[in-house]
Amino acid sequence: METPVILVYNENPESIAEYLRGRKCPGRLLTASTPDAARRLIKDVEIVFAWKLPPEVYAQASNLRWIQSMGAGVEDLVVNARIAPSVVMTRIVGQFGAPIAEYVFAEILYRQRNLAEARRLQQARMWQRFPFGSLKGQVIGVAGLGSIGLEIVRRARAFDMHIVGLSRHRHGTEEVDCAYDGTEWGIFVRDLDYLVVTLPLSARTEGVVNGTVFSAMKPTAVVMNVGRGRVIDQHDLIHAVRSGQIAGAVLDVFEEEPLPPDSPLWNLPGVVVTPHISGPSVDAEIGEFFLGNLTRFLQGQFLHGAVDRTLGY
Amino acid sequence: METPVILVYNENPESIAEYLRGRKCPGRLLTASTPDAARRLIKDVEIVFAWKLPPEVYAQASNLRWIQSMGAGVEDLVVNARIAPSVVMTRIVGQFGAPIAEYVFAEILYRQRNLAEARRLQQARMWQRFPFGSLKGQVIGVAGLGSIGLEIVRRARAFDMHIVGLSRHRHGTEEVDCAYDGTEWGIFVRDLDYLVVTLPLSARTEGVVNGTVFSAMKPTAVVMNVGRGRVIDQHDLIHAVRSGQIAGAVLDVFEEEPLPPDSPLWNLPGVVVTPHISGPSVDAEIGEFFLGNLTRFLQGQFLHGAVDRTLGY
Numbered sequence: 308m309e310t311p312v313i314l315v316y317n318e319n320p321e322s323i324a325e326y327l328r329g330r331k332c333p334g335r336l337l338t339a340s341t342p343d344a345a346r347r348l349i350k351d352v353e354i355v356f357a358w359k360l361p362p363e364v365y366a367q368a369s370n371l372r373w374i375q376s377m378g379a380g381v382e383d384l385v386v387n388a389r390i391a392p393s394v395v396m397t398r399i400v401g402q403f404g405a406p407i408a409e410y411v412f413a414e415i416l417y418r419q420r421n422l423a424e425a426r427r428l429q430q431a432r433m434w435q436r437f438p439f440g441s442l443k444g445q446v447i448g449v450a451g452l453g454s455i456g457l458e459i460v461r462r463a464r465a466f467d468m469h470i471v472g473l474s475r476h477r478h479g480t481e482e483v484d485c486a487y488d489g490t491e492w493g494i495f496v497r498d499l500d501y502l503v504v505t506l507p508l509s510a511r512t513e514g515v516v517n518g519t520v521f522s523a524m525k526p527t528a529v530v531m532n533v534g535r536g537r538v539i540d541q542h543d544l545i546h547a548v549r550s551g552q553i554a555g556a557v558l559d560v561f562e563e564e565p566l567p568p569d570s571p572l573w574n575l576p577g578v579v580v581t582p583h584i585s586g587p588s589v590d591a592e593i594g595e596f597f598l599g600n601l602t603r604f605l606q607g608q609f610l611h612g613a614v615d616r617t618l619g620y
Numbered sequence: 621m622e623t624p625v626i627l628v629y630n631e632n633p634e635s636i637a638e639y640l641r642g643r644k645c646p647g648r649l650l651t652a653s654t655p656d657a658a659r660r661l662i663k664d665v666e667i668v669f670a671w672k673l674p675p676e677v678y679a680q681a682s683n684l685r686w687i688q689s690m691g692a693g694v695e696d697l698v699v700n701a702r703i704a705p706s707v708v709m710t711r712i713v714g715q716f717g718a719p720i721a722e723y724v725f726a727e728i729l730y731r732q733r734n735l736a737e738a739r740r741l742q743q744a745r746m747w748q749r750f751p752f753g754s755l756k757g758q759v760i761g762v763a764g765l766g767s768i769g770l771e772i773v774r775r776a777r778a779f780d781m782h783i784v785g786l787s788r789h790r791h792g793t794e795e796v797d798c799a800y801d802g803t804e805w806g807i808f809v810r811d812l813d814y815l816v817v818t819l820p821l822s823a824r825t826e827g828v829v830n831g832t833v834f835s836a837m838k839p840t841a842v843v844m845n846v847g848r849g850r851v852i853d854q855h856d857l858i859h860a861v862r863s864g865q866i867a868g869a870v871l872d873v874f875e876e877e878p879l880p881p882d883s884p885l886w887n888l889p890g891v892v893v894t895p896h897i898s899g900p901s902v903d904a905e906i907g908e909f910f911l912g913n914l915t916r917f918l919q920g921q922f923l924h925g926a927v928d929r930t931l932g933y
Contacts, residue, residue: 405756405780413733416726422735425894434878434895439726443718465778467718565747575744581738582747 310334311605312370316357317377317546317588320352323356326594335603342516356597358588373604375597377588378450379403379455380535382508386620388478396614399596403586405457407533410585411459411503413465414557415442426473428604441542442466443447446498450516451505451534452479452486453620455586459503471495475511492525501529508535515539521547529555533585536561549577559585624918625683629658630901632689636669638923639907646918663798666918669699669902669910671825675700677844688910690901692716692768693848695821698932708917709927712909716899717771723898724772724816725779727844727870728755755779759811763829764847765792765799766933768899772816784808789826802828806836814842821848822932829853836858842868842890846898851876854885861888872898 311334315324320338325334337352339345349368358377363377366389373395374384381398383529384390417423421439428435447463449456452474458481463470472483473495487495489511496502501525506512516530517540524530525550530553532539541562547553555577561570564583572578600610614620622663624647626638633651640649648832651660651667655674662681671690678684679702687697692709703933709830724856734752741748744753760776762769765787773795776783785796786808792801800808809815819825829843830853844867845852854875860866868890877896879885885893913923927933 408752409729409755410733411781412725413729413735416722416729417735418725420723422726422730423739425892426736428895429886429893432881434881435893436897439897439900441719461776463810465775466722468766568745573742579738580742582741582749584749584752587752 308585311353312337312351313354313356314339314345314352314360316340318357318358321379323590323594326590328599330594331514331602332598334601339607348511354601359383362389365390373397373610375600377593379512380507380620381587381614382535382619385509385614387618388500392616397610397617398602398614398620399593400612401454402589402592402596404503407455407505408458408462410533410581411531411557414502414579415529416449418529418557419445420556424462425513442468443499446471447501448473448495448499448505448507449451449483449503450495451507452482454506455502455533456505459505471499472555492516492520496520496524496528499524499528501531503531504534504538506534506538507620508537511619512538513564514538514540516544518543518546519554526551526554528553529557531557533559534562545567545575547566548577555579557581559583596608621692624666624912625650625664626669627652627658627661627665627673627720629668629673630924631671633804636690636903636907639903640911643907643911645911645914647914653704661914667914672696675702678703686710686923688913690906692871692899693820693933694927695870695932698822700927700929705929709922709929709933710913710923710925711927712906713925714767715902715905715909715920717768720768720818720899721771721775723846723872723894724844724870725775727892728760728840728842730757731842731870755781757782759784760810760814760816761786761808762796762818763808764820765795766818766820768846769818770795771819784812788804792886800887805829805833807831809837809841810891812841814844817847817851819847820850820933821850825851827851829857831927834865837866839864839867841866842870844870858884858888863891865870868892870894872896 313334313336315338318340319338324336324338337348339348341362344365349364352368353370353372371394376398379399384396419440419442421437422611423439432561446469448471449459450473452472457479460470470483472480474480475489517536557579559581560583573579602612623843624648626649628651631653632655637651650661652661655677658673660916662677662798665681666683666685684707689711692712697709709854732753732755738749759782761784762772763786765785770792773783783796785799787793788802817829821878829851870892872894873896885891916923
């Protein structure tokens with residue numbers, strides 16, 4: 308396989324393909340931006356570098372050996388039984404931590420420093436002080452201590468927050484002040500001012516942040532989701548905010564995306580909605596990640612970001 | 621001087637006096653919130669704990685031995701020649717770093733992550749991505765590496781920014797990637813994405829950030845002032861923003877405060893105005909600082925935050 312056939316698939320595959328060509332990517336690069344176009348090409352494809360290629364297309368990929376996801380979460384691939392066990396799957400790791408952590412602290416500081424009120428007063432040309440809070444000493448809970456969660460922890464440390472973590476494997480727990488596992492949600496959330504969910508979606512995590520969890524939280528607490536929408540039970544979340552069980556939510560991911568225009572989340576007081584932007588895909592960054600793995604793949608070495616399909620990430 | 625006479629002076633002195641009484645502050649506590657009220661009391665006063673007590677009141681303080689400012693900047697006291705050299709002056713140190721650094725990063729992240737656009741799109745129920753930037757690799761310049769500047773540096777580090785410092789004494793320069801002194805403004809600002817001014821006001825710093833400095837900056841740069849208004853030449857700043865020499869400014873302090881309602885700064889595109897709130901005075905925090913110094917004063921020990929009047933801080 309000296310010149311493997313590589314399919315690049317996402318909304319705008321030419322952009323990243325151009326980047327890969329500029330970096331002298333070994334292999335024959337095909338591009339597709341629709342399922343139909345991908346279906347016409349897939350038979351010869353040995354490597355897929357894609358974001359959300361539909362399962363039925365994979366079913367026709369008889370020469371497929373490796374799938375590199377352009378994202379950090381691969382729940383769509385893992386649950387797709389039609390991908391042969393011999394096909395290697397990898398996801399992007401270590402690229403989304405910085406932007407997602409910046410998203411989290413932009414929103415926490417916006418809220419704590421009451422920037423909405425600051426902007427309103429400026430617009431009215433009013434020199435008037437207003438109440439705001441400090442992050443120092445506030446309690447942040449990070450659910451999921453992978454590469455994204457740990458970047459959030461590092462910034463929380465610089466703001467002198469008290470940091471609590473939840474992690475299945477106790478991975479990363481040495482970086483937090485106090486750690487719990489997935490059986491301890493009730494204690495984990497009890498004292499939090501901010502709960503930040505970075506968990507991958509799997510059978511184990513689907514709907515794990517639900518009414519029981521919200522009812523254990525402080526009424527002043529804010530829930531943030533930068534992982535996957537379905538980790539939070541969205542119906543229970545709306546109820547929790549409406550009934551005052553929690554003070555609000557900052558949501559970048561949802562059960563259904565795009566979030567339907569008639570969702571009550573759009574204008575629920577205390578809720579921030581953003582269109583799945585916390586961790587942007589930068590062509591150069593995910594391109595470099597792929598190129599590194601491609602070199603390893605051609606040399607028969609272990610790949611970075613290999614997915615354990617039984618864990619789902 | 622077993623029960624010294626202490627004058628507490630600010631807009632609302634009863635609040636902090638009550639805090640001090642609750643902590644069994646040794647001494648006779650007097651309070652005043654107007655110059656007239658202070659003038660009637662000042663003759664017997666040995667210790668002043670105040671924010672902006674007018675110079676003419678100090679001129680009548682024949683028993684004064686120590687002034688504890690409630691702020692970090694004491695330019696009003698230092699330039700007041702009527703205060704005898706034998707009177708000890710102290711300012712608050714180490715209390716304003718965390719809130720001011722949070723102010724700085726709230727505003728930097730607001731800008732980088734384009735939260736104004738995010739809020740606008742949510743209000744319109746539009747699921748639409750928008751451009752934004754990352755702090756990672758951006759260059760922040762911190763002018764003044766005292767206790768406030770160093771708290772900003774610590775958080776900039778957690779966001780993986782490149783950090784340049786300007787410091788008169790080379791104090792704190794080991795914490796930054798690159799350091800300059802007060803003769804090197806042109807080089808210091810050349811590559812900055814954000815210039816954060818934390819300098820005290822003195823004859824040396826007044827108007828030091830002026831048209832010459834702005835013309836050396838990148839047109840994409842943003843100037844932030846959390847120190848004292850008159851360190852920046854406000855006229856030159858307005859010109860620099862209007863002419864596109866720099867991209868904008870975040871201003872918490874001004875040449876004249878309150879900022880007059882007809883100032884062009886209120887609605888200059890790219891400019892954020894806040895009413896001198898970056899470092900709030902919390903009664904408990906400045907009260908504890910004073911109590912610690914009072915104990916040291918009564919025991920004849922060196923005080924914390926002692927002001928060198930020749931330096932102005």
